[in-house]
Amino acid sequence: MAFASFVIRRLLLGVVVMWVVSVATFLLFFVAPQDPARLLAGKNPSAQEIANINRRLGLDQPILVQYWHYLIRLLHFNLGTSYFTGTSVNTILKEDLPPTLSVMAGGAVLWLIVGIGAGVLSATRARSLVDRISTTGVLIGITFPTFVVGLLLLFLVFKPLNQAGFHWIQTGYEGPSQSIVGWAGHMILPWITIAAVSAATYTRLTRGALLDALGEDYVRTARAKGLSERRVLYRHAVRAALTPVVSQLGVDIGTLAGGAVVTETVFGLGGIGQQSLTSILNGDTPVVLGIVLVAALFVVVANIVVDIAYSVLDPRVKLS
C-alpha cells in the first residue's frame, strides 16, 4: 500500500514538474531571437509571405492561445509537427530516441560492471598492481572529457581496425531489430566512451565503500560464523557497499544523458542530441518541446526507479 501511494504521489509530482518545464520552454522560445517564418521563407521574402507562414504555423496568435492549443494536443499525446519538415514530432522522437537510449542503457550497464568490478578488485587487493592500474584509470577517465575519449577511440580503434579489414565495429546507427550483433558493433565504441568517463568515479566509490564495509563489525561476524571468504566478501561486504553506489547512480542520471548526447554526436548516431541542436538553432519549438518533455519524463521515471531500488537494497530506507 505504501508502495502504491509512493508511486502515485511521485508520478503526480512528475506531471507537475513536466508541466512547469514545458511552460518554461514555451516562454523561452517565444522570447527567443529566432524567427522560424523568416528562416522558412527563403531569400528576400515579402512581409506578406512571412505573415502567411506565421498564420499557417499559428504563430500570429497570442501566446496564451498558442499554449492552449499546444496543451490540448498534448493531452491527446500529440506533440505537434515540426515547423520545418512538417514531420510529426512523435515520429521524429520515435526515430531519434533509440540511438540515444541505446547509448545510455548500454553505457550505464558497462560502466557499472567495469566500475564496480574494478572497485572490488582494487579494494580486495589494496596497493596491488590491479589497484594501481585502476587508480590510474580513474585519473585518466576523470581528466578527459567525453568527446576526447570518443575521438581517441575513433582514431585509435575504429580506423586501424577497419583499415585492417575488421568491420564489425562501425560508426552510425543501426537498430537491433535486424541483428543484435550488428547493433552491438555500432554501439560498442559509444558504450566504451560513456563507461570510460564514468566508470572511474564508480571504481573509486566502490573501492571506498567496500574498504569501509570490510572494516565493519558485521563482516567480522560473517567470518566468525564460518562462512567462506567468498561469501563474506560478496554476500556481506559488497552487498553493503552497493547502497552508496546506487544512490550515486540517481545523482548521475543527468550526467549520463549529457554524456550520451555528446557521444552520439561524435559517432554520428543521429540521436536526440543532434536533433535538439538543429531544432534549437532553427527555433523549431514543437520539436524542442517534445524533446524537453521526453527528457523530463525520463528523469522523473529514472528517479522513481532509483528510489525504489534504493529502498529494496536497504530495508532501513522508507519510501516517502
Next chain:
Amino acid sequence: MSLLEVRDLRVSFPTADGVVRAVRGVSFDVDAGRTIGIVGESGSGKTVLTQTLLGLTAGGQVSGQAVFDGTDLIGLGEEQLRRVRGAQIAVIFQDPLTSLHPLYKVGWQIAEMIRAHDKSVSKKQAAQRAVELLGRVGIPQPAQRVKDYPHQFSGGMRQRAMIAMALSLEPKLIIADEPTTALDATVQAQILDLLLRLQQDFGTAMIMITHDLGVVADIADDVLVMYAGRAAEVASKRDIFYKPHHPYTKGLLESIPNSSAAGGRLRPITGQPPSLINLPSGCAFHPRCAYVMDKCLTDEPSLTPVAQDGFHRSACWLPASAAGLSAEAEDQRRRTVGEGRSVAAAKIAEAIAKSPEAEGSVIA
C-alpha cells in the same frame, strides 16, 4: 585433558610506529562446560587473544599453541579453521547493532550460519530452526520476528539474537567478548542470566571477556586477569575476589563501586595503560604499582603458583603471603620481616602517581 589448552600464545602487529606486542605469552585452559572470565582494561589484549584462536586477527604474527579438542588451532588451514568457526567455537560480540548485518533479516542470518556448516539442511529447515532458536532465547512471537531486520529489534533483543546464532550449531565453546557492555544495566542482567542458563542447558564452555568484575562474579568459574598482553593472575573466582595476589588485580577490585575490598571507597588505578610498542622494563605494571620493588624495574615476573593448590598463579615478585593483603598491610608485613621497600622505587611510584601523563617512560 582440557577442552582448550592455550600455551605461550603471542601475537604482534607490525605497524608504521613499531611492533605492537598485543599478546605476549599467555597460557590458560578451558574445561568443557566451564566458564573462564578474562578481565583487564581496554587494550590489554583480550580481544586479540581470543580472536587469534579462530584465526581472525588479520595482519598479526602469531606463535604458540592453542589445542582445541585435540587439534592445534594455530597454523590450521583456512578451510579447517572455517569449519571450527561458528560450529565448534562461536563468538558473541560486544555491540549487537553493528555486529548483525543491517541489510539482512535476523532469521536469514541465523539460517545462513546453519547452512554454512551443513549443506544437507534445507533453507526451510534452517529457517524453522532459526524460529526455534529465537524462541529459546526469549524473543516473543519468534515466527514473526525472524522476518525482522536488526534495526527493528531493541538492543537487548539483538543481543538475544546473537546468542541464538551462537548456539545454533551447539558449539563446544562460546567466546563472549563483552556481550553486555553496549546494553542498559537492566538488560545486561537479563542477558547474563540467559547466557548462564543456556550454557548450563547446552553444557557449553565459555570464555567471558569483560572489564567488569561484577560480570565475572555473576558468571565465571575461573578468572584470567590480563595486563599489557600478559596474564597477571589466574585463579578460581573465589581466590580472585578473596585472596587476590597481583597488585593489578587488587587495584581492579578496589575500583569496583561498593566492593568490600575497598571498604566502600572507590579507588581507580592511577596512571595509564602502557604503550604496547615501548613496554616498561621489568614488570610492565611497575609504573603504576604501589608495591614496586627494585627487582620489579629490571626483571619481568612470570606466572608462578601462590597457593597450595597450584592453580592460583600470579606474575608478581611479591611473596605468596601477599595474597589478599592491602598495600598498607603489605608495608606492615615487610617491616616485620625486615624486608624493606626500595626507597628509589617508592619515590618513582610516588612521582608517577602524581603525574599520570608520565606513564611508563620515566624509568625506561
